[in-house]
Amino acid sequence: MQSHAPRRSGRGLTRGIPAVLSVVSAFLVWELYVHLSGISPLMLPAPSRVLEQIVLNRALLWDNTLPTLKATCAGFALSLTVAFVLSVALDFMPRLRRALFPIFVVSQTLPLVAIAPLVVLWFGFDLTPKVLLVALVTFFPMLVALVDGYSATDTDIESLMRSMGATRGQIFRSARFPSALPYFFAGLRISITYAVVAAIFAEYVGARAGLGIVILNAKNSFRPDLVLAAVVISSALTLGLFALTALIQKLALRWREVAGT
Amino acid sequence: MSVLVMKNVSVTLGGTSILDDVSLHVGQGEFVSILGPSGAGKSTIFRLLTGAVEHDSGQITCNGQPLTAKQQSFAFMPQRDALMPWRRIIDNLTLGLEVQGISREEARARVTPLLADFGLEDFARHYPAQLSGGMRQRAALLRTVVQDRPVLLLDEPFGALDALTRTQMQAWFEKRWRAARWTTLLVTHDVREAVALSDRIFVLSRRPAHVLTEVQVPGPRPRLGRRITPEAHALEAQVLDILLNQTGKAL
Numbered sequence: 001m002q003s004h005a006p007r008r009s010g011r012g013l014t015r016g017i018p019a020v021l022s023v024v025s026a027f028l029v030w031e032l033y034v035h036l037s038g039i040s041p042l043m044l045p046a047p048s049r050v051l052e053q054i055v056l057n058r059a060l061l062w063d064n065t066l067p068t069l070k071a072t073c074a075g076f077a078l079s080l081t082v083a084f085v086l087s088v089a090l091d092f093m094p095r096l097r098r099a100l101f102p103i104f105v106v107s108q109t110l111p112l113v114a115i116a117p118l119v120v121l122w123f124g125f126d127l128t129p130k131v132l133l134v135a136l137v138t139f140f141p142m143l144v145a146l147v148d149g150y151s152a153t154d155t156d157i158e159s160l161m162r163s164m165g166a167t168r169g170q171i172f173r174s175a176r177f178p179s180a181l182p183y184f185f186a187g188l189r190i191s192i193t194y195a196v197v198a199a200i201f202a203e204y205v206g207a208r209a210g211l212g213i214v215i216l217n218a219k220n221s222f223r224p225d226l227v228l229a230a231v232v233i234s235s236a237l238t239l240g241l242f243a244l245t246a247l248i249q250k251l252a253l254r255w256r257e258v259a260g261t
Numbered sequence: 262m263s264v265l266v267m268k269n270v271s272v273t274l275g276g277t278s279i280l281d282d283v284s285l286h287v288g289q290g291e292f293v294s295i296l297g298p299s300g301a302g303k304s305t306i307f308r309l310l311t312g313a314v315e316h317d318s319g320q321i322t323c324n325g326q327p328l329t330a331k332q333q334s335f336a337f338m339p340q341r342d343a344l345m346p347w348r349r350i351i352d353n354l355t356l357g358l359e360v361q362g363i364s365r366e367e368a369r370a371r372v373t374p375l376l377a378d379f380g381l382e383d384f385a386r387h388y389p390a391q392l393s394g395g396m397r398q399r400a401a402l403l404r405t406v407v408q409d410r411p412v413l414l415l416d417e418p419f420g421a422l423d424a425l426t427r428t429q430m431q432a433w434f435e436k437r438w439r440a441a442r443w444t445t446l447l448v449t450h451d452v453r454e455a456v457a458l459s460d461r462i463f464v465l466s467r468r469p470a471h472v473l474t475e476v477q478v479p480g481p482r483p484r485l486g487r488r489i490t491p492e493a494h495a496l497e498a499q500v501l502d503i504l505l506n507q508t509g510k511a512l
Contacts, residue, residue: 156343163311163337164360164408174356178347255347255388 045225053229060214061233067210069237071127071199075134076192083139087146091176092168097147108140112201120206130202130210137198138191145187149180182256185249192245196238263288264444265310265334265412270319272305278469279305282319285463285472287412290442294455297465298504303448304340305470307414311337324411333361336410340417342401344389350400351385357408372407378437379403395426402434406443413445419454431457432485439482452504456497457484464503473507476500 027047033039034046041049054061090097116133123129153176161171203212211230218226250257263286272280279302287293297303308314310321310328320327323334336357344353355368363371376382379399389397398418405413419427419434435458438445449455455462462476476499480492 154343156339156341157345159308159311159313160337160339160343161356161360162313163335163414164357165333166360170360174359175345178345181347253347255349255390258388258391 041225042222043224045228049225050228050232053225054232057226057229061211061229064209064211064214064230065233065237067127067207068196068199068203068212068234071130071202071210072134072195072237072241074127075131075199076138076195078131079135079139079191080142080188082135083142083146087143087150087180088172090147091150091172104140104143107136110136112137112198116202116205120202125206125208130199130207133202134195134198137194141187141190141194142184143187145183145185146180149183150176152183153179182253185245185253188245188249189242192241193238195241196234200234264291264324265446266320266322267306268320268322270309270316270321272302272309272314272316274305274314280309280316281469281471283465283470283472284319285475287444287446290444292438292445292447292458292460294447294449294459294462295465296449296452296455296462296500296504297470298467299450300468301465302468302470303450303465304416307337307416307448310335310414333408334411335414336405336408336412337414338401338405338416338418340420342389342397342421344397344400344404346389348388349385350381350387350389350392353389353400354385354404354407357404361408372403375403375407378440380433393426394422395430398422398430399433402437406441411444413443415445415447417449417451418447420449420451428485432483434458435483435485452497452501456493456500462500464500466507474503 031046119129157175200212203210214230265287267285270283354372358368459478464473466473
C-alpha cells in the first residue's frame, strides 16, 4: 500500500538553481569580457547592449515576432496532423510503412539551405512556404516517435485484449495509442525546438516580415546587437513552446507523475 | 456436465509439435488445473482457447458448441497482471466490458459492487503503479471475472508474486472461489498450488505435451490457511513423482 506523494513545484524550483546559475555566469563572463577587452560593439555587443536594443526596438521586434509565431504554429499544426494521420495509417498497413518510410527518411536528408529557396520560389513570399518548411523539418521526429511507440505496446496487454474479443481498432485506441504517448512527447519536444529555427530560416530566404527578416536586415546594416536581439526573441519563443509541450505532457501523462515513475 | 471439452487436440507451431493428442474436460463449477514442467505447452492451451493459435486436429467444444472465433467463452488472466498503467484501477477493471460494447457508466456500475470483495474499494481511483503486487493481481482477477464468461482461464496467476504474498493470495483466492464457484482452468507448475486449489489435475508431459495422468483431489475445503493434511502431502509427493519420473529428465 504505497501512498502517493505528488512532486511539489517547490522541489522543481530548487532543482532549477544550477541551470540559472550557469546561464547567469555565462552572461556575466561575456559582459565582463566585452568591457575589459574594449572590443567594438560592431564585432561583439555586450549582453546589456543587446537587452537595450530589445527595449528600444520592441515595436519592430513585436511586429516581426507575430508572423514568425504564426508560421511556426501553423507549420507545427500541419506537421502534427500529418504525422498522426500517417502514423495511424502505417500502423494499420505495415506494407505502406515499408513503401513510404524510405521517402520520409530521404526527406530528412535534404539540406534546408537548398530546399528553402526552392520552396519559396514555388510558393511565393506568403505564409505557405514557411508553413511547409516548418512542417518538413518537424514532422519526422514525431512520426518516428509515434510509430515506435505503437510497436512498444506491451504484448501481454494486446493478447489480453484479443482474448476479450477486441477488434484491431479497439486495441489501437485502448492499448497502442496510449502506449505511444510517452514516445510521442519525446518526439514532440525534439520537433518543437526545430520549429522556430525552421520558420526563421524560411523567412531569411524570402519573406515580407518576420524575425528572419529582422536578422537579415540587421546583418546587412552591420548591427550585430540587433541580430542578437532577434536571436534572444527567437530563443524565448522556442523556450516558451518547449515549456508548453512540457505542460501538456504533464497533463496527458498524469499517471506517470502520480505513480512516481 | 462438462462445460469445456478438448478431445485429441494436437497443435504444431512452426514445425514443432507442441500439443500431442491432449484430451481434457472441465465441469460446471469445477476447478481444474493443468500441471506441467516449464515450456511444456501449458500456455499454448490457453492461446488455443483464446484464439491466438489454431489446432491441427481434434475437437474443442464449449457447452456442446464447437469453438468459434466469434463466441467468447473464456475470460483470461495472464501471468503478469497486464494492467494498463495509464488507466485507473476502476478503468482497468471495466476494460473487458468496454470491449463488449458496454458503456463506461454501466461497466462501472457492474464493477463497483465487487470492489469490496476484492479488497479494492479504497483503490478504484489509484493507478496500477500505486498498488502492491498482491493488489494488482487481485485487480487482474476482478477484471477477469467481471467479464462473466463461462470459463476462467488463469495462467500462473500467482507465479510472479513473492512467496509470502503468493501464500496469502492463494488462501484469499480459495475463499473467493468457494463463494463464487467459477468454472476454472488453472495453468501452473506449482504442485502444491495445484493440489491445494483443484478438484482435478491434468499432469502434462514435457513437449510435445500429452496428458500423463488425471488426478482427482479429494478432501474438504478450505484447504489453505491451515496445516497441510497427510493425504494432501501424499498426493503432492505422488504428483511430483509422476512429473519427475515420467516426463524424462527433470531438475
